[in-house]
Amino acid sequence: MVMHRNLGPFDTTAIGHGEMPLTIENNRGHAVGLETLHASLDAGCRHIDTAWAYYTPGEEEQTGEKLTREALETWNGPRDEVTVATKIGLRRAWTADGKPDWPRDGKPEHLIEYGKQSALALGVDSIDLLYMHRHDPEVPYDQSIEAIKQLLDEGVAQWAGVSNVSIEQLDIARGILGDKLIAVQNQYSPVHLETQDTLDYCAKLGIAFVCWSPLGGYRHPYDDSKFDPFRAVAAKYGVSYQQVVLAWELAKGDHMFVIPGAHRPETILDSLKAGDLNLTAEDLAQLP
Numbered sequence: 001m002v003m004h005r006n007l008g009p010f011d012t013t014a015i016g017h018g019e020m021p022l023t024i025e026n027n028r029g030h031a032v033g034l035e036t037l038h039a040s041l042d043a044g045c046r047h048i049d050t051a052w053a054y055y056t057p058g059e060e061e062q063t064g065e066k067l068t069r070e071a072l073e074t075w076n077g078p079r080d081e082v083t084v085a086t087k088i089g090l091r092r093a094w095t096a097d098g099k100p101d102w103p104r105d106g107k108p109e110h111l112i113e114y115g116k117q118s119a120l121a122l123g124v125d126s127i128d129l130l131y132m133h134r135h136d137p138e139v140p141y142d143q144s145i146e147a148i149k150q151l152l153d154e155g156v157a158q159w160a161g162v163s164n165v166s167i168e169q170l171d172i173a174r175g176i177l178g179d180k181l182i183a184v185q186n187q188y189s190p191v192h193l194e195t196q197d198t199l200d201y202c203a204k205l206g207i208a209f210v211c212w213s214p215l216g217g218y219r220h221p222y223d224d225s226k227f228d229p230f231r232a233v234a235a236k237y238g239v240s241y242q243q244v245v246l247a248w249e250l251a252k253g254d255h256m257f258v259i260p261g262a263h264r265p266e267t268i269l270d271s272l273k274a275g276d277l278n279l280t281a282e283d284l285a286q287l288p
């Protein structure tokens with residue numbers, strides 16, 4: 001069984017499935033996307049992380065939310081056990097020089113629209129967990145968060161989260177959303193330790209910290225040697241170093257969640273085993 005933890009009111013898996021690689025550019029197609037989500041659900045994953053903006057620019061018809069809905073509707077398992085999180089506040093576009101981009105849009109009236117579109121795409125009356133994806137510097141953060149609150153008040157979503165936030169932004173969100181704010185989703189991995197302050201603050205507040213790109217992501221070059229200590233521990237147990245990375249993140253506290261991404265079943269199935277790995281104090285002493 002994949003390790004379970006409480007994410008706010010949800011009894012879900014500490015290792016979720018980051019859906020993004022299945023629908024943004026360089027994905028391996030619809031059939032592989034469905035197969036990959038079904039493989040992780042069959043293996044016991046009960047947390048899917050997607051977003052309004054998880055599609056290839058120009059291919060708005062094939063979004064992560066729609067794929068998630070289809071995967072759940074065509075799956076034989078217990079749908080009601082699965083927590084689905086999505087995010088609003090980003091869009092997709094190509095830059096003038098042909099690179100995929102993530103323009104921000106935190107205008108309250110647009111967020112209200114996006115939230116309703118997300119519920120429709122997911123095929124739910126009310127979204128389990130809705131994140132504000134990233135601050136739009138052209139809109140004061142409290143105004144965007146007020147829109148998230150309105151979506152909660154209208155029942156479009158049940159619980160809220162914030163993503164890519166500083167402690168200051170988290171405090172603004174807490175002031176508006178109160179106990180309805182159950183999760184922070186920030187980048188955290190051996191190559192991105194700079195959000196440690198928010199990770200510690202979430203522990204103090206008792207709210208979930210969800211690591212995005214917990215394995216360092218696949219789109220940007222990074223210093224691969226940062227994973228060497230994880231490779232050393234992995235060799236001891238005969239597992240992938242990715243499992244050690246995820247287990248190390250989960251060992252940072254009971255409030256920790258990880259949402260590894262995958263382009264194919266093999267990698268997510270391997271990642272889901274990380275909860276079985278009990279790192280010793282000696283192992284952890286070798287890691288950051």
Ligand SMILES: NC(=O)c1ccc[n+]([C@@H]2O[C@H](COP(=O)([O-])OP(=O)(O)OC[C@H]3O[C@@H](n4cnc5c(N)ncnc54)[C@H](OP(=O)(O)O)[C@@H]3O)[C@@H](O)[C@H]2O)c1
Pocket residue numbers: 017018019020021049050133134163164185211212213214215216217218219240242243259260261262263264267268270271
């Ligand atoms: N809130 C935000 O702003 C934000 C931003 C980015 C991402 N996210 C979320 O975070 C999720 C994960 O991020 P990510 O997909 O960028 O990066 P990631 O999880 O750090 O890394 C994914 C890469 O790691 C590989 N991988 C995964 N498990 C593996 C294993 N056990 N063994 C070997 N390789 C493994 C995958 O390989 P294959 O390609 O071979 O399958 C893929 O290339 C996203 O899906 C999304 O839900 C959120």
